Amino acid sequence: MGEMNIEFNVNGKQVRVSAEPNKTLLYVLRGNLGLTGTKDGCSSGDCGACVVMLDGRPVNSCMVLGPQVEGSSVVTIEGLASNGELHPLQRTFGETWAFQCGFCTPGMLVSCYALLELNDHPSREEILTAIAGNFCRCTGYQAVIKAVEQAAAELRAAKGGAGND
Amino acid sequence: MHQASMSIPEYTAPATLDDALGIKKERGAEARVIAGGTDLILRMRDKVFSPSVLIDLRRLSLDGIALSDNELRLGAFVSLSQVLESADIERLFPALPAGCREFAGPPIRNRGTLGGNIVNASPAADLVPPLIAYDASIVLSSSDGERVLQLMAFFVGPGQSVMEPDEILTEIRLPLMPASSAATFIKLGQRRSMAISQVNLTTRLSVDESSMVSEARIVLGSVAPVPMRAVAAEEFLLGKELSEKLLNRAAKKARDEVTPISDVRASLSYRLEMVEVLVRRALLATWDELRGSAPDG
Ligand SMILES: Cc1cc2nc3c(=O)[nH]c(=O)nc-3n(C[C@H](O)[C@H](O)[C@H](O)COP(=O)(O)OP(=O)(O)OC[C@H]3O[C@@H](n4cnc5c(N)ncnc54)[C@H](O)[C@@H]3O)c2cc1C
Ligand code: FES
Ligand code: FES
Numbered sequence: 001m002g003e004m005n006i007e008f009n010v011n012g013k014q015v016r017v018s019a020e021p022n023k024t025l026l027y028v029l030r031g032n033l034g035l036t037g038t039k040d041g042c043s044s045g046d047c048g049a050c051v052v053m054l055d056g057r058p059v060n061s062c063m064v065l066g067p068q069v070e071g072s073s074v075v076t077i078e079g080l081a082s083n084g085e086l087h088p089l090q091r092t093f094g095e096t097w098a099f100q101c102g103f104c105t106p107g108m109l110v111s112c113y114a115l116l117e118l119n120d121h122p123s124r125e126e127i128l129t130a131i132a133g134n135f136c137r138c139t140g141y142q143a144v145i146k147a148v149e150q151a152a153a154e155l156r157a158a159k160g161g162a163g164n165d
Numbered sequence: 166m167h168q169a170s171m172s173i174p175e176y177t178a179p180a181t182l183d184d185a186l187g188i189k190k191e192r193g194a195e196a197r198v199i200a201g202g203t204d205l206i207l208r209m210r211d212k213v214f215s216p217s218v219l220i221d222l223r224r225l226s227l228d229g230i231a232l233s234d235n236e237l238r239l240g241a242f243v244s245l246s247q248v249l250e251s252a253d254i255e256r257l258f259p260a261l262p263a264g265c266r267e268f269a270g271p272p273i274r275n276r277g278t279l280g281g282n283i284v285n286a287s288p289a290a291d292l293v294p295p296l297i298a299y300d301a302s303i304v305l306s307s308s309d310g311e312r313v314l315q316l317m318a319f320f321v322g323p324g325q326s327v328m329e330p331d332e333i334l335t336e337i338r339l340p341l342m343p344a345s346s347a348a349t350f351i352k353l354g355q356r357r358s359m360a361i362s363q364v365n366l367t368t369r370l371s372v373d374e375s376s377m378v379s380e381a382r383i384v385l386g387s388v389a390p391v392p393m394r395a396v397a398a399e400e401f402l403l404g405k406e407l408s409e410k411l412l413n414r415a416a417k418k419a420r421d422e423v424t425p426i427s428d429v430r431a432s433l434s435y436r437l438e439m440v441e442v443l444v445r446r447a448l449l450a451t452w453d454e455l456r457g458s459a460p461d462g
Contacts, residue, residue: 021175022209045207045273048272051272059276063207065206068199068221129270132271133270133271134270
């Protein structure tokens with residue numbers, strides 16, 4: 001088959017791309033749209049480097065075909081910052097050294113972002129569950145957990161919510 | 166990237182089930198349904214499947230969960246995450262979400278569907294043992310109508326089922342369980358998340374007013390080419406009063422019934438040993454659950 005037109009929303013902007021149906025969302029984001037923040041680690045759903053939000057949920061963009069996102073909304077790592085300000089998670093990841101080589105980081109951040117969108121007071125166990133599909137070869141995850149806890153506390157404080165535990 | 170290696174000549178997202186079934190009728194096995202794609206995409210890359218057309222059913226709203234007086238109906242496109250978010254399922258069929266929790270990570274659970282897990286017909290499919298333990302039936306639709314069959318009767322061999330080339334799986338039905346019934350899911354993998362099962366199983370027990378076993382299900386995955394029930398062990402339990410000794414003996418019987426495979430994930434002797442250990446553990450946990458939920462403790 002030739003190329004298909006696919007229209008969807010990326011980081012708040014409506015886009016239209018033309019791609020063959022065997023191209024994955026990961027490929028479309030990186031190849032057609034130049035959004036190379038999202039990484040390709042394994043192309044098989046195992047590593048989580050390619051995680052993006054699709055209609056409000058984290059998914060492996062290497063396991064989604066382009067035409068499957070017709071009419072959907074996608075948020076990538078490039079969409080986490082707003083008005084030139086990093087998302088608290090992006091800052092706390094830096095502050096706690098939650099990455100070394102950084103290859104897993106875009107996917108890891110999106111998974112953590114998805115968690116905090118639903119739950120701004122996650123337990124350690126809930127954080128571990130949220131990142132179960134994100135492999136990190138460098139950090140041993142402890143710093144990631146710390147970064148998420150710290151960002152969650154900041155988000156609660158910003159909302160004027162109770163406590164800074 | 167190995168993106169280019171998969172070929173998809175044609176892709177369509179029909180607006181109605183009739184349209185989808187029409188394509189199936191015309192193109193048969195050449196036409197393949199794509200649900201979450203979490204299995205299909207890998208198989209197309211590996212050239213296990215090279216369909217000439219992909220049918221994306223996302224516009225058909227096959228993702229409903231509906232509870233009635235006598236059963237729960239789940240659309241084939243219900244995702245694992247939807248199962249985990251349903252209070253009805255957690256209350257009525259807890260072994261099913263238990264299987265979902267030990268299944269990959271959230272990004273795969275957000276895409277993977279119940280229907281895909283069934284149609285794959287993988288001996289290691291994690292949701293099949295709980296569904297069979299709950300006596301699930303499935304609806305296969307074609308342009309000639311639909312047929313309903315027991316899920317247990319669906320599987321023929323690894324990757325093979327009785328589904329005809331013109332059929333689409335549309336619904337999964339779970340009959341409501343008797344009041345005194347409990348079930349347990351256990352998965353053994355090499356690590357806690359993101360692992361394919363070495364052995365996965367679900368046990369379910371019901372007792373009557375006089376505390377005698379009235380129903381027993383011991384469903385094992387990953388130990389044979391198709392999911393299996395340890396029928397002799399199940400029958401042995403019927404009409405008896407539950408005790409630790411009884412459940413130990415049932416677990417031994419289950420071990421005698423299986424002739425597991427040896428593969429990269431576990432050897433035959435290890436699987437045999439694990440079948441007995443895990444069946445015992447699951448039955449004891451199920452019994453515990455039954456006692457916990459019984460009015461007289
Ligand atoms: C990283 C990773 C981890 C995984 N972990 C697990 C795990 O722990 N346990 C487990 O059991 N599986 C696991 N899987 C396998 C897979 O995710 C599941 O089997 C999932 O349920 C498949 O659903 P899907 O919607 O993605 O299916 P798809 O890939 O869309 O489809 C699978 C097959 O079923 C057919 N099909 C799908 N729906 C229908 C329908 N309604 N009618 C007719 N045919 C249909 C397709 O044509 C295809 O052949 C894993 C996969 C990955 C990539
Ligand atoms: S690149 Fe998608 S999970 Fe590894
Ligand atoms: S920072 Fe290197 S893999 Fe995670």
